[in-house]
Amino acid sequence: MKTANKPAKAPAKAPKAAAKPKVAFFDFASCEGCQLQITNLGETLLDILGAIDVVEFREAISEKWDKDYDVVFIEGSIGDHHAEERLKKIRARAKVLIAYGACACTGGVNGMKNSFKLDEIREHVYGPDYKWFDSTPTKAVHQVVKVDYFINGCPVYAPEILEVVKHALRGLPYTVPDNPVCSECKLNENVCMYERGVACLGPWTKAGCNSWCVNNGNICYGCRGEVSNPSKAAQDVITKYNLKPELIKNKFDMYNKCKENDQKPGKGK
Amino acid sequence: MNQHILKKEELDAFIKKLAKRMKVVAPVAKGYDNFAFAEVTSADEIALKYVPTILPPKKYFMPVREKVLEFSADAKGFTQKPVVEYEETAIFGVHTCDLAGISCLNMVFSERPRDYNYLTRKDHLFIIGLECLSYCDEHASCALVNSHLPNGGYDLFFTDLGDKWIIHVNTQKGEDLVEGMGLPKASAADLAALEQARAAKREVFKNEIGVEAKKLPGIFAKAMKSKVWHGVGERCVSCGNCTNVCPTCYCFDMADSVGLDLRTGARTRTWDSCQFETFAKVAGNENFREERSERQRHRYFRKFSFPLDKFNRFFCTGCGRCTRTCMAKINLKETLKELAAEHN
Known part of the structure; x- marks a missing residue:
């Protein structure tokens, strides 16, 4: 009996509050809906709060923190010089950076700004005195600083938030699924949107949301970004259902215009 | 050959009685000529004439996502517990193509190392086949691979004889059920009608690709x-x-997947x-x-x-x-x- 003589081990100690990772949430150009998703986590949020120590979270608490962060969550895209500098300063103080939400991960709807000439769009938004207001082409967070974890989606999908948090706590990499949304949609036995005569971006969009929108009767808008090796012959899909290629491209640009920043020479994957 | 009869107007009572004994799933219309196996409690929910469902009935044998193991690591060490989740279920209305599919999976999962999750679940599934006497649509190629005719792999098998179904009883479980419900035995005329239906079917179902x-x-x-x-x-x-x-x-x-306590977790298998x-x-x-x-x-x-x-x-x-x-x-x-x- 090996174990009989051993003194009974004390039960594992609950981690001290001080040992919990210091976590902060920051937002840039966004609707702040992804922060809302975090606060909407309900009981899961209480579990998460048991494992982390939130030191800054504008939408939920008023405290500020002046030391380094173990983990920062960044929401929103980067659309002016000030934001770019602020993001770099946050990155310098953070051990781990998590980009969450479509704006942060792919540039999101803010990327549509890049479809226009910058000065034209500035004038349209700010009027004749637009030069007083700083503005740059929209960038996703990884196009400015190094990102350790991505939680894609508009808004972020609750089960995935939890998965990424657990991976970050364990120091393990998280891989965003790189298959089309169809791969999950089919398992949910949804009637294919194309069968209903509606163009859906599922065939080209990264899975991981459990086909959230289609489960609820909507199409996929491509908010999780394009799969890294999309089908080159989308033409077959498009012609089978009598669609125009421009329609698909325009739909895709709604969330994915900033992808072009990655494809510029020297910045490609 | 043990054949029984169920009148069409008695299907609802049949499904309701069955639903009292176990969960009953059957093809259900989802619109746009799409169908899916889903739980039913009465006959009017069932699509008796259907194009093969979006997912085949394999989803009941190997769920899309399935927990197979729970584990925990604490001061006492590492413990693990295998998990097999199953539910007594009758699958009604399985076409011969899907019966053939189940037979294939049975062979695969009975190979060593045996898959106990699959095999345990299989023991709790009651399969009721339903014959196609005409093609579901132009994409089927069941005659090519000879799966257009029943070839076993079911408890009961329904063939349409107009105002009634003739039911082939293939297992003890099946016999217990039809005897328990008091379904009458098929007459010689019914058996002759079945032969006729099959002969007519052989004229309809032909090799679909013109290659043997x-x-x-x-x-x-x-x-x-x-x-x-x-x-x-x-x-x-x-x-x-x-x-x-x-x-x-x-x-x-x-x-x-490990929980937020970073001590306990579960292993899940998902279709790939x-x-x-x-x-x-x-x-x-x-x-x-x-x-x-x-x-x-x-x-x-x-x-x-x-x-x-x-x-x-x-x-x-x-x-x-x-x-x-x-x-x-x-x-x-x-x-x-x-x-x-x-x-x-």
């Missing part, structure tokens, strides 16, 4: 370097629809697809089937070549689902015809 099934192994033996795969690969979206809906595809992925780019990718980013053409070729070989060597049967049941579900118009019948034309 026995020639397929020879065609596939020469097809590894066929140009047909390039055409198929160029169209493929890699969405995995074709394998997810296939009644004989069974590949899965396993993943451990050889059409995904990640499927054959290994450490160092080497990918054994990097091209879509290679992945599609693999799928076809997994239906018409490899299982022949291993199990002496095709793993295509002719249900037509892969063709129906493909957004890029990859068509099983057309692909087979093209391959045959190339090597004739």
Whole structure:
């Protein structure tokens, strides 16, 4: 009996509050809906709060923190010089950076700004005195600083938030699924949107949301970004259902215009 | 041959009685000519005439997502507990193509190492087949692979005789059920009517591709370097629809998920697809089937070549689902015809 003589081990100690990772949430150009998703986590949020120590979270608490962060969550895209500098300063103080939400991960709807000439769009938004207001082409967070974890989606999908948090706590990499949304949609036995005569971006969009929108009767808008090796012959899909290629491209640009920043020479994957 | 009779107007009572004993699932219309197996409690919910469901009944044998293990690590050490989740369920209205699919999976999961989750669940499933006397649509190729006629693999099997069904009883469980419900035995006239229905069916169901099934192994033996795969690969979206809906595809992925306490967790298996780019990718980013053409070729070989060597049967049941579900118009019948034309 090996174990009989051993003194009974004390039960594992609950981690001290001080040992919990210091976590902060920051937002840039966004609707702040992804922060809302975090606060909407309900009981899961209480579990998460048991494992982390939130030191800054504008939408939920008023405290500020002046030391380094173990983990920062960044929401929103980067659309002016000030934001770019602020993001770099946050990155310098953070051990781990998590980009969450479509704006942060792919540039999101803010990327549509890049479809226009910058000065034209500035004038349209700010009027004749637009030069007083700083503005740059929209960038996703990884196009400015190094990102350790991505939680894609508009808004972020609750089960995935939890998965990424657990991976970050364990120091393990998280891989965003790189298959089309169809791969999950089919398992949910949804009637294919194309069968209903509606163009859906599922065939080209990264899975991981459990086909959230289609489960609820909507199409996929491509908010999780394009799969890294999309089908080159989308033409077959498009012609089978009598669609125009421009329609698909325009739909895709709604969330994915900033992808072009990655494809510029020297910045490609 | 033990045959019983159920009058059509008695189906509702049959389903209701059955639903009192166990969960009953059957094809249900989802609109746009799509159907899915789902729980029913009365006959009027059931689509008796249906095009093969989006997912085949394999989802009851191997759930899309399944917890297979719970584990915890604490001061006492590491403990683990296997998990097998099942529910007594009757699957009503299974076509012969899907019965053939279940037979294929039974063989695969009975191989050593045996899959106890699958086999345990199988023991709690009661299968009621339903015969097609005409084609569901133009994508089916069940006559090619001889799965248009019942070939066992069910507890009860229903064939339409106009105002009634003749029910073939194939197992003790099936006999207990029909005897318990007091369903009358079929008369000699009923058996004659069944013979007639089958004879008529043989006139309707004919080889759908004009190439004999026995020639397929020879065609596939020469097809590894066929140009047909390039055409198929160029169209493929890699969405995995074709394998997810296939009644004989069974590949899965396993993943451990740890709770927020970072001590306890569970292992889950989820359906996987050889059409995904990640499927054959290994450490160092080497990918054994990097091209879509290679992945599609693999799928076809997994239906018409490899299982022949291993199990002496095709793993295509002719249900037509892969063709129906493909957004890029990859068509099983057309692909087979093209391959045959190339090597004739």
